[in-house]
Amino acid sequence: MTYCVGLRLNRGLVFMSDTRTNAGVDNFSTTKKMFSWDVPGDRAITIMTAGNLATTQALISILEERSKVLSDRAPAILELPTMFEVARLVGATLKEVIQGGGVNGQSATSAFKASVIVGGQIKGGEPTLFLVYPEGNFIEVTEDAPFFQIGETKYGKPILVRAYDPDMSFEEAIKLLMVSFDSTIKANLSVGLPLDMQIYESNSFALDTQPRVTAENPYYQSISTGWSDALRNALEHLPNYTR
Structure with missing residues (x-):
């Protein structure tokens, strides 16, 4: 399992992902x-x-190869004119990988499924995010749904829903995502630093790629503890139930 979030702000986009993979508890x-x-x-x-x-x-390897070999029959990710077309390419490639991996082809409901967040900007368009499903179809971020999560999403979603503001600074957005990830990490062993x-x-x-955040990172520690x-303080200040 994993946890990844793509967040759209008025200032741009913020991405965060964990790095844990597991094949059993040990x-x-x-x-x-x-x-x-x-x-550039x-x-x-x-x-x-x-x-x-x-x-x-396999998905990333194919996209990498197609971005380097311009004579490949598939469009290169660096040549497509819009982010919509990039999302279409990623979706088609993901579907191709899933369906082509077995003797009779894998199914999107099998153990080989995957989901993807695609984000960025191409000159002439606005910054945007897409959520790509295993079947190859996708949806785009909207004002009503300003962020996408994939993987183990349920533990980190409440704080995003309650505290997100499109006018946030990048620093505030990273703080918000840190809380979301910390909540997920504490609740599920399959997500981790x-x-x-x-x-x-x-x-x-x-x-702007930020330094990788480890368990020893002082800012992460302060967020987790704080x-x-x-x-706990908020719970203590809420009124007790009366019978």
């Missing part, structure tokens, strides 16, 4: 789940993956 490892491509002055694209590791690695973070400022066409204390 077999955990660290694997990158955030991947980026950019052409033209585009910046980020993809985060969740699901079967073989499937997601380190965390990868990336910021995209609108019309910059450049990705949020726990704040929750």
Whole structure:
């Protein structure tokens, strides 16, 4: 399992992903789940993956190869004119990988399923996010649904729903995501540190990759401890039930 979030702000986009993969309770490892491509002055694209590791690695490998070999029959991710077309390519490639992996083809409901968040900006368009499903179809972020989550989403969603504000600064958004991830990590062993973070400022066409956050990171520790204390204090100040 994993946990990834893509968040759209008025200022741009924020991405965060954990790095834990597991094949049982006694077999955990660290694997990158955030991947980026950019052409300065033209585009910046980020993809985060969740699901079967073989499937997601194959997806990224194919996209990487098609971005390098321009003679390939499939369009290159760095050549497509819009983010919508990028999402379509990612969806089609994901479906291709899932259906082509077995003797009789895998199904999207099988153990080989995966989901993807695609975000970024291409010159001439606005920064945006897409959620790509195993079947290859996708949806785009809206004002009513300003963020996407994939993987183990339920534990980290309440704070996002309650505290998100499109006018947030990038620093405030990272704080919000840290709380969301800390809540998830404490509730589910299949999500864990380190965390990868990336910021995209609108019309910059450049990705700002932040240092990887480990368990020893003082800011993460302060968020984790401070949020726990704040929750306990809030509970104490709520009125007790009366019979």
